[in-house]
Amino acid sequence: MAERILLKGNEALGEAAILAGCRFFAGYPITPQNEIPAYMARRMPRVGGVFIQAESELAAINMVYGAAGAGARAMTSSSSPGISLKQEGISYLAGAELPSVVVNIVRGGPGLGGIQPAQSDYFQATRGGGHGDYRTPVFAPNSVQEMVDLTMEAFEVADAYRNPVLVLGDGILGQMMEPVALPPAREAPLPPKPWATTGAKGPGRRIINSLYLDPVVLEQRNLWLAEKYARMRGLARAETVGMEDAEICLVAYGATSRIVKGAMQMARREGIRAGLIRPVTLWPYPTVSIREAAGRVEAFLVVELSLGQMVEDVRLAVDGKAPVHFYGRTGGMVPSPREVLEKLREVAAGMGKRRVVAAGAGA
Amino acid sequence: MTHEVIMAGHGGQGVLYMGTLLARAGMLEGKEVSWLPSYGAEQRGGTANCAVVIGDEAVVSPVVYEATGAVVMNGPSLEKFAPHVRPGGVLVVNTSLAPERVERGDLRVVALPANRLAEETGDGRSANMVALGAFAAATGIVRMDNLLEALRQATPARRRHLLAGNERALRRGEEWMGKD
Amino acid sequence: MRQIFAGTDGLTQSTTIYCPGCTHGITHRLVGEVLEELGVTGRTVGVASVGCSVLAYEYFNCDMQEAAHGRAPAVATGIRRVLPEAVVFTYQGDGDLASIGMGETIHAAARGERITVIFINNANYGMTGGQLAPTTLLGQVTTTTPGGRSAATAGYPIRVCELLATLDGPAYVARTSTHNVAELHRTKKAIRAAFQAQLEGAGFSMVEILSTCPTNWGMDPVRAMEFVAKEMTATYPLGEFVNWRRGN
Structure with missing residues (x-):
């Protein structure tokens, strides 16, 4: 090397x-x-x-x-x-x-x-x-x-x-x-x-x-x-981290993906099974990676330094198969891993409720 | 362990340079490193700070929010960044330009008259080197020989004449910690 | 049988789309002849611009690039720097060169970019139907100055040669006309000098050529020639403004 x-x-x-x-x-x-x-x-x-x-x-x-x-x-x-x-x-x-x-x-x-x-x-x-x-x-x-x-x-x-x-x-x-x-x-x-x-x-x-x-x-x-x-x-390409057992799929690109990865590691330490899909190409979009994950995870959380742009591509790929949440900071503000962790906790809590409702409905 | 360090001061104090030397020294130790400067519209003066991450694993986030250690070179930086140091973290305060008293009691505070010590070594402008030497000694984040090597590597030919003075200043910071 | 006319190696065999009485075609021919006579047709890259001459890439017998509106000098700069041995020219109208592309024009000239600019000044936007151009004469009627160009609302005509002559980068800047045979000869001479300046590495060169637009001016070709001769030359005096050989 x-x-x-x-x-x-x-x-x-x-x-x-x-x-x-x-x-x-x-x-x-x-x-x-x-x-x-x-x-x-x-x-x-x-x-x-x-x-x-x-x-x-x-x-x-x-x-x-x-x-x-x-x-x-x-x-x-x-x-x-x-x-x-x-x-x-x-x-x-x-x-x-x-x-x-x-x-x-x-x-x-x-x-x-x-x-x-x-x-x-x-x-x-x-x-x-x-x-x-x-x-x-x-x-x-x-x-x-x-x-x-x-x-x-x-x-x-x-x-x-x-x-x-x-x-x-x-x-x-x-x-x-x-x-x-x-x-x-x-x-x-x-x-x-x-x-x-x-x-x-x-x-x-x-x-x-x-x-x-x-x-x-x-x-x-x-x-x-x-x-x-x-x-x-x-040419579409994405890196995936911790998606093998993930319940929540984080999606982020560029420098944000690193902050999000930090949040993911913190979440895992407290038992929230989060994984990360990091698009390396934004066009063509790695739709297949997202779509494939959509069948396996409970929810998506997209994090961007904007008020929600890539999230539209994620929603297109997920196609309603799972809820897609969004967290963004903008104007030059960069979120801390802890902020993203807070959002992850919210998403996880919401999932727990849905599971209870679904179980109730099934009974 | 991953060190997440904030270095701050006013423009012209060599705060960003101090950070690059720390990152370079970390690299010489075979660690994974990153250095991220704040950048503003002003070219001179104003505030300056940078984040340095040094660890055994690939650096996750180059942005530091909860620092394991910090060097603050003036009063406003102390106010701004002291709250961002984790409990038990090292805070080097340049008491030549910042108050000696730090509100938080849960930090290892090093009160260092960096400008005065730098003047004693021969050049008041090398206060950043004094602070870096002290910070390295207080945290064990990198070894002095690697800091000196980083300094040699980073000093271009046209600034060779400053090398010896900067080396003295780095060692002076380390010595101060020995006395502490 | 004595041959008295032949095509030039500088132009293709394509038929131009220009209106009857328009002098674009004549100027194409003059540029083509100069390229041929200088023996550079095999190493020339031209840049067509946006306007009536947008299809110039069909007519010049050399490699051509079509530029965005106003950007021909920038495109030519890119070509020039990559191909130091090539002969590079742009062919631009007044709206392209002196309005939307004025920045590119002045800076290519200021850099002394070794390109040759053929600048057609016909005092209006031809292709889009005869609007106000930066070179439209005071009082001249266009579709966007229906009462005639008024300095109070539409400002004054821009004299590009005089403007560029204040810079140190240009090696050759001249204004010529197409309104009679004598002027055509002078125009060809100027075009040749402009390319010569480039070949000698002297700097930026430009020939501004006063041209007709009978269709949009609402004149027959003869009257259009008279308009150039009398009206346009009054605002745009003919002559050389910079000539590296004369040391100015």
Whole structure:
């Protein structure tokens, strides 16, 4: 195993991009992701790559469009308000099928919001904040090590499907330091990109485009994309902890999943059999893992740094087979494991009552 | 055992740096560690604090709510974070900038005039190192040789001239605990 | 038999969709000829923008990227930095370049980004039906200035060349016109100089080309040419504003 070094989440993510072969980065200052552009500004020139501080988020995402269209592995990063500005560009990247990685170190909203960690961009990330029928895979790391591993994977997925891929972190993951084992740099040549505009004329010339004025053609185009999105469904992934004997299934992602895991351990010490499903991909959503659990547990408790966004996907997957409870803090407030434990106790107490009622009804 | 530590003070006291050294030293001991800073809009001044977790198992939550130990470098930090230390936990108070009296009677309080001790070692700015040395000695969370090695690793070439002073300050904190 | 006309390697064989009397087609041709004459058609990447020339990727015989509205200079920047050897140009209208994309325009120029911008100024939004553009003349009637552009409510026309000439990044900035053959020759010369600036690594280059829009102006092509010659040049004086060879 590689030697472990202590790295800040944002810097680890930047290094991961370089290791993955990213050689183009354009960004714009916004807290709490400023370490990423700063890291790229230092590192890119040393690996023969390009760093540009763009004049705006709009320019940054469109520089990524140009660079990706010219065949480079390209990335931009920002935080919530800046990601809203990038939505137009993400839609174009999806429409023109340009592989690229977009990092969102989420902070509280709406509007200017705040700069503390949040998960209130789940809808935007998973439903597509831009216009049109498109999808973007979304990776949700929960440690600095995963900031590295999932960012590297994001570049592979982007190329494999010719699609923008989102990495959804938060202020905690971006700012914290943990020991990390950096994988070796990608040595294999990048996948060939015969569609990239590198300067050609005549019949072999290439066009990067998302404009299809003929509705017949545009529908065909959308159907082709939909097929691709269907293939991406196989990317769905979740980590499960303590689900073997769980009566209550906790669902949480990102940094929140770690706080929730702390609560789960406390609950188990007092006899509440809780388990955890932690989605690693938010789109495609690990619906199967949730659905499978729905047949076995008494209740779900979804915990988010929002007032309830992912909980909708959990409810869709559970499909009424078990009650789905929710606990969320928002605006940059982060719940303590004890707060989550309190909620778990409430859910457990409610289950006990239902069991009594059910037993009574059966008698 | 898992140590969950809060370090707090005002901006410029080197509180975040103190935390990174503790985390790095923990790593050198082969432990699992995390370091999480508070971050604010202000670049200078204001409050600063960080959470450091050091344990044998993978760190569950990097956010610390009920600390096993804390270092508070000024009065407002004492007020804010003393209630977040578990009963029996170690609280190092920099009495150069915070009152010596702590309301809670269920903590192991170390009253440490960190700024004065730092000045005695030659540089008043190394009060954070004095406090860290004392905290490590009081809790046994990491060994002094690993703290010194962490300091050496974390000191960039352009700050080499500060290394010896910081080492002295770390040891001064440890010595203070020996006297205690 | 003597051949007196031939296609250019810089353009494809596609038929353009432009209105009769519109000068987009002529300008395409001039750009195509310059690319051919400079011998760079095999290493050029163009960026089409949003507006009447949105289909420019069909017409230029080179690799092309279609940009979002106003973002062509940013897209071109991405291409430029990834492909240091390529020739990179954008083709943009006045709404795209000077309204929604003004930020990208000024910053690409300020960075001295080694790209060439072909800027079509026809004093209105053509594709969407003739609305007020940042370049619409005072008093000019558009669908959104039905009483004529009033400075009190719609402000003043923006002179992009003069604006960019205040920056240190541009190597070549010129304004030319399409209203007669002599001006077309000057336009081609300017386009050539702009690409030459790029090839020499001198910096950002732009040619603003005063153009007609007979359909939306409600004029026949001849009257439209006269409008350019008399009205537009009065607000937008022709000439070179920056020329790296002259050291300004």
